[in-house]
Amino acid sequence: MDENRTVVDILERVRESRRRKRCPDCDAVVSIRGFRGEYRWECVDCDAVGIGYESRSAALKGAQR
Numbered sequence: 001m002d003e004n005r006t007v008v009d010i011l012e013r014v015r016e017s018r019r020r021k022r023c024p025d026c027d028a029v030v031s032i033r034g035f036r037g038e039y040r041w042e043c044v045d046c047d048a049v050g051i052g053y054e055s056r057s058a059a060l061k062g063a064q065r
Contacts, residue, residue: 020064023048030063032056 023030028045039059040051053059 020060022063024063032059032063034059 021030021032022028023043023046025048026043026046028043030041030043032039032041034040034056037054038051039053039056040049041053041059041063042049050059050062053062
């Protein structure tokens with residue numbers, strides 16, 4: 001852990017990370033899963049889905065659109 005960070009800084013980073021993992025349709029949480037090199041995101045509330053991503057980060061970017 002970086003010695004220059006405070007607990008508040010870390011909690012803000014976690015909050016921002018969670019905010020990015022939201023469904024573009026209903027703002028609920030998305031789940032990102034991968035199988036054999038292909039990743040997808042699924043909304044846990046409205047059943048929206050995004051498929052065909054090459055990485056977790058690409059799936060996360062796809063969910064943010």
